[in-house]
Amino acid sequence: MPEVFFYQDNKTVTVSEGTTILNAARNAGIVIESPCNGNGTCGKCKVRLDRDSLQNVITGGRHNLSKEELVKGYVLSCETKITGNIKVEIIGGQKNNTLKILSNGQSFDLSIDPLIKKVYFEGENQTRVFSGDKILGTEEGDTRDRIYGAVVDIGTTTLVASIVDLKDGREIGTASTLNPQAVYAQDVLSRIKFSSESDGLQKMYTEVIREINHLINEIAESNGISKENIYEIVLSGNTCMIHLCSNINPRSLGTYPYTPEISGAVYFDAAEHNIDISPFGIIYLPPIVSGYVGADITSGILASQLHKTKETVLFVDIGTNGEMVIAHDRKLSATSTAAGPAFEGMNITYGMRAGHGAIEFFEIDEDGNVVHKVIGDVKATGICGSGLLDIVGELVAHGIINKSGRFVQRVDLQRNEADEKGGTERISKKKDFEERFIKQEGKWVYRITDGVFLSQKDVRQVQLAKGAVRAGIEFLLKSKGLKSADVDRVLVAGSFGYHLREKSLINIGLLPKEFAGKVEFVGNTSKSGAQAFLLNKGYRREMEEAVKNIEVLELANCKDFEEVFVQSLSF
Missing domain, CATH: 3.10.20.30 (Beta-grasp domain)
Known part of the structure; x- marks a missing residue:
């Protein structure tokens, strides 16, 4: 062999x-x-x-x-x-050994009242560990000073874990890595398909559990903590990831009406799932909104306090799947759309994850000069998602890409510039743009830097991804009878979203121009919301009730979705 x-x-x-x-x-x-x-x-x-x-x-x-x-x-x-x-x-x-993974996210002032408590019985010289009113186990001696919990944000691409001191809410440490399930299937739909068979499900389940244990062990060892003193772990992720980490077949998520087999707000025995924490530790899964709006969005709603706001606020998690929630008149509505992998640099000729060598920032200054930043300050080898949206956004803003998404030919560019005030001067400033257009394999591409180019096909991929998200936003607004100008704040969540710029999102039309000045980048709210669940048991019942009242808009049922989607493709 x-x-x-x-x-x-x-x-x-x-x-x-x-x-x-x-x-x-x-x-x-x-x-x-x-x-x-x-x-x-x-x-x-x-x-x-x-x-x-x-x-x-x-x-x-x-x-x-x-x-x-x-x-x-x-x-x-x-x-x-x-x-x-x-x-x-x-x-x-x-x-991807140098992948940039965001671990922090917006949260709120919360009171500490965890589900896990310890009571010391002096006469017996024993400490009992409680989950609410239920005794989980008994430890010898007084161990009240050692009481920890953990959270893991299980993303499609990455895993982020942290250990928290349940006495005071202090985060002890964090660790992150790529989701090992990506070895077998990259996106949610391919994972659903792969895991529909028992062998595939077992691989997905064992791989993610193994990596969760590795992350928890890494944090515990580096901070001198015994894993036996970690009594609860909160797992937050999209609906498919919650199925896979629970060893539950996600097949139903791949067929209409996309009904999940598990709705969250449940507890499991950590030992039964081979989670390497206290032998009597427990797992908590936050409530799930729908088949494609998962526990990570529930955690995000909690972290941003979206369910309590009096304003009209749009919450958007931009990634392979674009999940979004709008708060209006103290009511929540949610939807999701399949954006595809372009935002993560995939399906892009020189696309890559956000690691060393990836262009993460791109700008064209007033003189037409290109400024870019590369992760690791090394020679550029590719483009990550944030850099991609910067590049396309700047080229659109400077007329190098037109509204239909086509590269503007050199002669057209010169003619357009000459028609403007000070045409000759403007043309000289655009000379760098012209020189950056070269032919590869008989097709025009835009040279970003030596060895890294943007093709017409790449631009189309960005159009498809941004069009899907924009269409979702439009339908969500329409369902509440709102216009873009009616939105008070826009919260962009997720590790990818945190590295974006408002200007780029508006330049490419992913967000309406009326959102300018209203955008806040709130980071990894899946993790920060999971920590809130861990530190105060009252939020669990609160969010269970909130989720029950969320109106879910299924875009597949919207008769004019294709028409709005096509309109949303325009830059």
């Missing part, structure tokens, strides 16, 4: 002949980005083989590679079958 050696991980795996390189990596527990889940359409799973290794594979997907890449030995791992021993070099952007 062939052996596959992965250079960076110094790991060898034996596979059956005919196995793809992507599946060989998955068998070895190695992450190779594959946003299309191995369908050969995104071109993101590129790896490089040496000359000898190329003799031992059957290649496919060559249409997604440039001539230069083919000469250098690049292949698509999802379409390259192994026939003999090979050595694989995973491209730098694939590893």
Whole structure:
């Protein structure tokens, strides 16, 4: 049987002949980005083989590679079958060892009244641990000074964990990593499909539990805490992630009417799910709004106190799935839309996660000069989501991309500029723009920096993603009889959203121009809301009641959705 050696991980795996390189990596527990889940359409799973290794594979997907890449030995791992021993070099952007993951989020002043309590019985020299009125277990001696809880934000892409002192609410430490489920399936829909079979569900479940234990152990060890003194863990995430971490098949989320098998607001025995905390520890799952508006949004509502505001406030979590909630007249309405992976840099020619080498900031100054910032202050190798929206937003604002999303030809650009006041001067300032348009593979692309380009296809991907979110916002406003100008505040949540700029979101039309000056970036409210659930048991009943009263708008049932979506594609 062939052996596959992965250079960076110094790991060898034996596979059956005919196995793809992507599946060989998955068998070895190695992450190779594959946003299309191995369908050969995104071109993101590129790896490089040496000359000898190329003799031992059957290649496919060559249409997604440039001539230069083919000469250098690049292949698509999802379409390259192994026939003999090979050595694989995973491209730098694939590893994500330097991924920027946001752990902080907006919260509110809360009183500390956790579900977990300790009472010391001096005569018996024992401490009893209570969950409300229920005794969880007994410990020898007086252990009242050691009482902790944990929270984990289970995102589709990342995991963020923290340990909290239940005596005073102090956060002891945090840790984060990529969600290991991405090895098998990148987005929510592909995970639902993968987990619909028992073997797939078991892989998803065991992988996420293993990584949760790893994060908790990392925090505990670095802060001198015993995991046995962690008595409750709150798991917050979208509806699919809550199913997978509970070992519950999410099949129903993939078919209409997308009804979840679990509605949250439940407790589990941590030991039964192999969560490595106190032997009598418990798990709490916050209430779920709907099949595609999950516990992470419930946590966000709590963290932002959206259910108590007297204002008209729009809460938007921008990511692969755009979930949004609007508060109006003290009532909440929610919806969700499938934005796709473009905002995470996927399905983009030079797209990558937010790690070293990713362009995360882009601006064109008054003189037409390009200013950009790269994560890690190293040479740019790609574009992450925030950089992508900056780039497209600036090109739209400066007329390099028109309203329909098309690159403006050089002659058109010159004509437009000459028609304006001071035309000759303006043209000279735009000279840099003109020089940045070059041809690759016979098609015009915009050069952002040496080796990193934006294609027309990339712009279309951004249009589709932003159009889906904007359409969701429009329908949510329409359902309440509101116009954009009626919104008092806009809260943009999530790790990705935190790194965005209001200007870029409005330039590309993801947010209406009437939202200018009203946007607040509130960060990882899934985690901060989960901490509120942990620190005060009263919020659990409060949010259970709030969720029951949320009106869920299913965009699939809106007869004119396609028309509004097409309108929302325009820049």
